[in-house]
């Protein structure tokens with residue numbers, strides 16, 4: 257039984273590992289000449305780490321990550337909005353981790369035999385019968401997995417009526433600064449903007465900012481330094497140490513809910529199925545969960561106990577409600593930061609009325625995945 261995976265990002269490589277381990281012949285087609293990730297950090301929440309454990313990669317991730325750093329949320333003046341008891345959180349939900357995206361991708365890449373990976377091959381069309389037309393010819397595998405991201409050609413080929421990605425209302429900046437002492441993994445909420453920082457294992461700091469703005473309207477590092485100049489420490493210092501070409505800036509899009517993640521012998525996975533806003537740090541985590549569940553659903557098809565079509569329907573039933581719930585919660589959390597929707601005073605009052613941690617509470621069913 258042969259599985260063809262379109263896209264070699266975190267989701268595609270994780271799916272390839274899960275399917276390869278359960279006995280499928282796997283090919284990953286990746287349009288880029290190499291399997292690479294952008295220069296940014298990644299939060300691995302407890303549920304995502306459990307999915308990596310299911311792929312037998314959790315310990316390698318823990319070894320390369322900062323785990324269970326103190327987490328909290330500050331107001332723009334530096335006073336604490338939420339300060340979490342990390343020991344309690346870890347006991348309740350499991351370990352948190354932050355690592356460099358490239359380290360995670362390299363680790364996934366190493367777990368696959370080289371002959372499964374085909375970089376430099378671009379998919380041009382996926383036909384309803386599961387035939388994949390690409391720059392290297394055509395392929396007719398037993399199952400096709402579209403793990404090709406927000407602008408998925410798999411989705412555009414076979415879900416022609418699916419709604420287009422929509423603008424989430426803010427620009428996102430990501431950067432890695434030089435080593436700097438920080439108190440843990442912190443988010444600072446201002447009016448219409450947020451700034452986050454978290455240590456990486458080598459002492460450097462992964463930073464991100466989200467600024468409410470119309471699309472194509474914000475102007476790079478200079479803008480960012482001006483905007484956060486009066487913010488509490490260490491934010492201005494972190495921004496001073498950033499090299500201009502280390503800043504990744506892009507308008508943030510999310511995918512409206514699809515009515516199914518599977519059609520015939522083709523399934524969507526990761527951002528191709530459910531690209532979500534980054535507020536809960538769950539997009540890659542959900543792609544990892546998808547990969548584990550997809551391989552389990554397809555196991556019965558590999559052994560002949562069910563058909564691929566039925567197995568992919570089971571995958572869709574298992575994954576769509578959860579991923580769409582998480583996308584909704586992530587959107588709601590992002591809306592709290594938008595002063596046009598919730599003025600600052602009302603937001604802080606709402607947060608004060610929920611003293612434990614609205615963030616952790618909103619994440620409770622999200623983190624609770626047991627596979």
Ligand SMILES: Cc1cc2nc3c(=O)[nH]c(=O)nc-3n(C[C@H](O)[C@H](O)[C@H](O)COP(=O)(O)OP(=O)(O)OC[C@H]3O[C@@H](n4cnc5c(N)ncnc54)[C@H](O)[C@@H]3O)c2cc1C
Nearest residue numbers: 263265266267287299379404405526527534537539540541
């Ligand atoms: C600002 C920001 C911060 C985030 N932070 C976090 C976080 O902390 N934690 C977390 O869990 N998630 C986070 N996410 C979400 C996470 O980055 C994504 O959900 C995840 O990377 C999606 O992985 P993927 O493999 O589904 O898609 P992608 O990473 O988009 O990979 C798709 C791959 O398919 C390839 N491809 C596309 N089209 C074709 C084609 N036609 N032919 C062949 N190959 C093709 C692409 O080149 C690419 O390699 C964040 C997202 C953003 C925007």
